[in-house]
Amino acid sequence: MPKLPVLSAKDIIKVLRKFGFQVYRQTGSHIHLWNEERKLLVTVPNHPELAKGTLISIMKQAKIEREEFLSKLK
Numbered sequence: 001m002p003k004l005p006v007l008s009a010k011d012i013i014k015v016l017r018k019f020g021f022q023v024y025r026q027t028g029s030h031i032h033l034w035n036e037e038r039k040l041l042v043t044v045p046n047h048p049e050l051a052k053g054t055l056i057s058i059m060k061q062a063k064i065e066r067e068e069f070l071s072k073l074k
Contacts, residue, residue, distance in 0.1 A: 002070055004055055009046045011073075012058060016042060018072045019064060038063065 009031065013023070016033050021042060024034035029046045042061045045054065059069050 004052045008048050009044050015072050
């Protein structure tokens with residue numbers, strides 16, 4: 001299983017957009033993204049660096065596998 005890089009909220013949002021997510025709203029320091037096709041709401045904390053556990057949680061919310069997420073990162 002490939003190691004997860006340390007990413008910023010901006011980087012994660014770029015990848016999620018490739019999966020069809022759009023920025024829905026922002027509440028404080030949390031950005032909410034919505035995917036109309038999958039009917040999923042994903043919350044991303046707007047920080048310069050996110051912990052790996054937070055990234056794993058975001059991938060679970062979005063129902064995206066690790067390898068799939070990392071392939072879109074490049």
